[in-house]
Amino acid sequence: MAMTETRAIEGRSIEGRGPWRLAWERLRRDRVALGAAVVIVVIVVLALAAPLIADWFGHGPAQQFRKEGTTEFGLPVGPSGEFWFGTDNLGRDLLVRTLYGARVSLLVGVAATLCATVIGVVVGMTAGYFGGKVDSVLSRAMDVVLSMPYLLLALVLVAVFGPSLPLTIFVIAFFTWASIARVVRGQTLSAREREYVEAARSLGASDRRIMFVDILPNIVAPVIVLATVLIPLAIVFESVLSFLGLGIVPPTPSWGSMLSEAIAFYRVAWWYLIAPGGALLLTTLAFNLLGDGVRDALDPRAERLFATRRNRRRRSLRRRSGGGR
Amino acid sequence: MLRFVLRRAAYGLLVLWLVTTTVFLLVFAGSSNPAATLAGRQATAAQVELVRERLGLADPLYEQYFRFLGGLLHGDLGFSFYSNQPVAEYILTLLPRTASLVLGAAVLWLAVGLVVGVFSATHPRGLLDRAATGFVLVGLSMPTFLVGLLLLYFLFFRLNTEFGIDLFPPPGYASIEEAGVGEWARHLILPWITLAFVQQAIYVRLTRSSMLEVLGEDYIRTARAKGLAEGRVVYRHGLRAGMTPVLSQFGVDIGQLMGGVLVTETVFGLQGMGQAAVSAVTTGDLPVIMGVVIVISLFIVVANLVVDVLYGVVDPRVRVS
């Protein structure tokens, strides 16, 4: 099998087609995941361009347009040429606010997940590699954090320290690192028993070198999958916190807080509900689909709940051409 | 078996202790001026002083801690700043509301999750399977409050105003004593669906994959070969083994469920423990928050213990390890 591959590639420079390259190619062929990735890129671009768009319209995110933006009863105005997404009850441009809300959600989602990942990887690898008492202590810590009712403790934290952006990021990261650490610990434990780790040790490699050069590349894949799933969870977490008034402080727009304001007005202003709600749904859906795609690209043997059209077509072709089972 | 139960109970107590101590430390020691924190952000200097005296905040920390623990064991959770009512009493009035929500939703999502999951597993790639799959994906992506809001909008508002269908009432809670079971259930349908919607996604997926794995095992094939009816094979033999991951997931979910509960209560105005806690944050009513957190943690620990014991009953291997 490897032999024919050698002959085919001879002639060109002999570059290895390692596991990363293969995964990348699998991902490229997954149209659903690619679509999701495109959507995410668009959202990111729009979020980054939010100030520009605000300028172009001439509507700031916290600017209230009482005259054009509200009816004579002080109710929001629907989508129009002036306000593409309509306004909220204070006459603020919903389109601009939704875009600014994207900035917050993306920032919190990515930052919190990044922090949680770094902490989780370090703790998980340490626990898995060194074992013994270190592992016992760290595993207990992970178990405790995972069994704590996170939203309740978040309540207390916010009550004591007051809601803010950094606190929100901290809360989300604090309750997420343990799931990453647990996965990393499991992966490290199995990687540790492999012969190539023994080989490295027999060569005289230090523990640190073994962890970073030998074990880390093997655990990166499941960590990436987990992270792509955790980002949308973090975004949702932030929106829940903001919805309850525990997250981002108004007037900074956040999809969650916009939705909580919408409760009072949705009967007369459906756009107030749909704009931030739709944006939230779209973003999390895109991240989840991308996460599924990444997971399948990195581990194609895993049983898939949501088969793509490509796979179904392939399978029916195989069946028609009289394949085995 | 007894040792297993004791071990799990001890662990649960440990978590409970940790949660209460964390809450205590955060509130009483987390800020530089705990009296000011406890008095709320609107308090005047005189009120802060009053709080400090009444709660004995000038005493050394460990004294306060033991007083705190002692109070807990006597069921004393302090007094609400907002209403001056004893917190424990207050929570007791809220309990039936939250319990109605949680129990009803749990029945709903477990039933849906198991039935749809088993059906998907036994008819893979059929129409229902694909529909369920899509539903699962949407369910996993939506935050609970969004589900609630959308349900409220479409099923309550639009139906009522445009079609005059009065099926779903305006948001609020109706207790059984005052309005009868029918009204009580009617007010809770949308909240139940909301809370269950996200959860069922997890359970359908879990049940499906777990059952698929179990149904592929040799002993299932043997049962079929013996001539047992398919229903018996699936439900008596297959489900028993396939249940265990579902059960363990349930244990995990009880803790994570609180988020959904808080949010659902807020959206539908049910005035349960969750909503009380949330409004308490806005008003700075810390004793209420602490009380709710501790009571809910207690229930979570107890529920986890029950699940663990059930798990031990269903899967004997757990008891031995």
Added chain:
Amino acid sequence: MTEDVLLRLTDVVKHFPIRRGVFFRKEVARVHAVDGVSLDVRRGETLGLVGETGCGKSTLARCITGLHPVTSGEIRFDGEPVDGLDRARTLAFRRQVQMVFQDPYGSLNPRRRVGSIIGDPFVIHGIADGPERRRRVQELMELVGLNPEHYNRFPAEFSGGQRQRIGVARAIALRPKLIVCDEPVAALDVSIQAQIINLLQDLQAELGLTYVFIAHDLSVVRHVSDRVAVMYLGKVAECGATERLYDTPRHPYTNALLSAATVADPDVSARRERLVLAGDVPSPVRPPSGCRFHPRCPKADETCVAQEPPLEPKFGDAAEHTAACHHPVADDEVLVGSGDAAKEVPRWR
């Protein structure tokens, strides 16, 4: 024995504790993996180490290379003790003793490129860097029979035999004195086995290496070894020069092993008298008393149950052919003797 001893094991014992309990892990039993082994390995020779699964040969290998600290006993390499060394001396020791592993699929990190894997020793010991390292690695690849242009490939793109060559290249990178080969060909196809064995022998001649060659295939061991040690349940049952041992095995266990070795010619095989051992290998957690082989030995009696036999020459054999048995196999009891040996225990090409 005035010959140059490179590696000397004296009464090496390695036990693995079995612990129970959640918080306070109490030891309830031990696995007696290696239970008192004394061996010498001379410079430039190949010492074969045979035994069934669980006899402790892999554990012994790891003790020799320093991967497991010994429970008691001493290992001396080139006169220097191997245990309790500080970091600098441990590193120096690692340069001298290396290992080739059994599993060509597990012993190479699938996420690293081959050039990086082979170049690891150079980085760890700070010997060569950058283009110099690359040159050296490619040199090694040529030496073991790999195409140096495959420097950037991943292990998954190589066949089993080629991967084993990669493992060998990694082991000889630092020009060690001693290489412990832990069943290096057991996982390979038969035709490939011959290639790898020839490679190992060529390298031995070219680089002046000393081998401890562990295997459970007797014909392979016979082909490569100068001397052979047979292990059973953590102790050495018999040890001696290859041909002597295969001709006149003194320990009943060796006798049985040799008689059970498969033979190509069906007529010879049918004529052969086989000694079938009763029972399974007992657990190393609770080894039998006295001579460990007594539950399965056809010649066992009360002495065997009571007393452990010492490892010494029997029946006037040369001093270096030793066996641990109270009732060693006499010449006429040998099942596969010198006459048949030439035909029956296949020679390796």
